[in-house]
Amino acid sequence: MDLSDFSAHEQAAIGGAKAFASDYLGAHSAGWELERSMPRSMFQEAAATGLCGLLVRPELGGLGLGTSAFMKVMEELSTVDMAATFALVVHNNHVRFIDKAGTPEHIERFLPKMLAGEVVGAFLLTEPQGGSDAAAITTSALPEGRGYVLNGAKAWITNTPHADLLNVFAQTNPAAGSKGIASFQVPADTPGVTRLEPYEMMGGYAIGAGGFQLDNVRVGEDALLVPAGQGFRAAMAGIDLARACLAAMCVGLLRAGLDTVMPRLLKRTAFGRPLADQQGLQWQMAEVSTALHASRLLAYEAARLIERDGAAPEAAAHAKKFATEAAFKGLTACMQAMGADGLKQEFPLARHLAAAKMAQYLDGTTEIQNVVISRAMQKAYTS
Numbered sequence: 001m002d003l004s005d006f007s008a009h010e011q012a013a014i015g016g017a018k019a020f021a022s023d024y025l026g027a028h029s030a031g032w033e034l035e036r037s038m039p040r041s042m043f044q045e046a047a048a049t050g051l052c053g054l055l056v057r058p059e060l061g062g063l064g065l066g067t068s069a070f071m072k073v074m075e076e077l078s079t080v081d082m083a084a085t086f087a088l089v090v091h092n093n094h095v096r097f098i099d100k101a102g103t104p105e106h107i108e109r110f111l112p113k114m115l116a117g118e119v120v121g122a123f124l125l126t127e128p129q130g131g132s133d134a135a136a137i138t139t140s141a142l143p144e145g146r147g148y149v150l151n152g153a154k155a156w157i158t159n160t161p162h163a164d165l166l167n168v169f170a171q172t173n174p175a176a177g178s179k180g181i182a183s184f185q186v187p188a189d190t191p192g193v194t195r196l197e198p199y200e201m202m203g204g205y206a207i208g209a210g211g212f213q214l215d216n217v218r219v220g221e222d223a224l225l226v227p228a229g230q231g232f233r234a235a236m237a238g239i240d241l242a243r244a245c246l247a248a249m250c251v252g253l254l255r256a257g258l259d260t261v262m263p264r265l266l267k268r269t270a271f272g273r274p275l276a277d278q279q280g281l282q283w284q285m286a287e288v289s290t291a292l293h294a295s296r297l298l299a300y301e302a303a304r305l306i307e308r309d310g311a312a313p314e315a316a317a318h319a320k321k322f323a324t325e326a327a328f329k330g331l332t333a334c335m336q337a338m339g340a341d342g343l344k345q346e347f348p349l350a351r352h353l354a355a356a357k358m359a360q361y362l363d364g365t366t367e368i369q370n371v372v373i374s375r376a377m378q379k380a381y382t383s
Helices: 008-035 041-047 067-078 082-101 104-115 174-180 231-267 279-309 313-337 339-343 349-359 366-382
Strands: 121-124 140-144 147-157 165-171 181-187 193-195 210-220 224-226
Touching: 008 041, 008 067, 008 082, 008 349, 041 082, 067 082, 067 231, 067 279, 082 104, 082 121, 082 165, 082 181, 082 224, 082 231, 082 349, 121 147, 140 165, 147 165, 147 181, 165 231, 174 181, 181 210, 181 231, 231 279, 231 313, 231 349, 279 313, 313 339, 313 349, 313 366, 339 349
Parallel strands: 121 165
Antiparallel strands: 140 147, 147 210, 165 181, 181 224, 193 210
């Protein structure tokens, strides 16, 4: 989307994101990857630019962006650091949950500090044995007195090292299947909550991927955010947004790939002429450019449908599937065109390539997107 498609308020938010990306993320992202961590202070730095409450109503202190503008902000941030950007996506998604479904007490208790980046949110849906099968939650939330007792394990949780408030999805009635899933707000320092060590991965360490163990975690009835019967649907609506957002973030990665390689192809020579004049390289970069444009169209079409209908599972699945595959393939081509220099830490391509691969797993693997798409096709052809 072009900036002219957004309101002045949205353009200001996008401009703030671009400045945060170039100034703060640009100064620190490479070091975070080498150190295999991201400092907690990143959230407070982001909050100073409004990046911790992008989807929250202005009357509550947020920026109140629409879906498309939110995704454009994340696209801009991802041109520098997709992993740190996804950490902010998860935090914003959590804050959005509280804004939409929270009681006045939830809003008063949690929102101000989350908007300030002082309390970091995490989305505890995935489990070790279930992976992308979100409906197969076994973490239990059994009534006890005027509250609940939670038991279970969560895996592949973004923001594990820094999370203060956990949005825990748990099963209140196994016989009810997905209709028994509810959402609970659990402070990470609640007795029985164990924060596990972050995973050792090929890259993308700023995402803070890890897990939590819940052993007889007792919470009051006021911890319930989304009740059974609505919890799974609410989680899936959040995942639609995250999947579309990942597609936009991959647009940012592809932009960064072309921005890195094209100046070198124009300046460097081989066999007596500029590399940009070599037809093989021309065609490779043309393929990347086409993938970039297609990814952008799919991502923002999903955003339009989410804004219109509140959910867009098929469109979000198409966008995430295509854009994550295109980003990985396109960045590989950009690295190849750079020659061995593409491997150097002074260039961001290797870091972006790891992020692109990670994007193929986040919020449902490519195979899960195929399941969503196939179900939608079957429904269309049998109706």
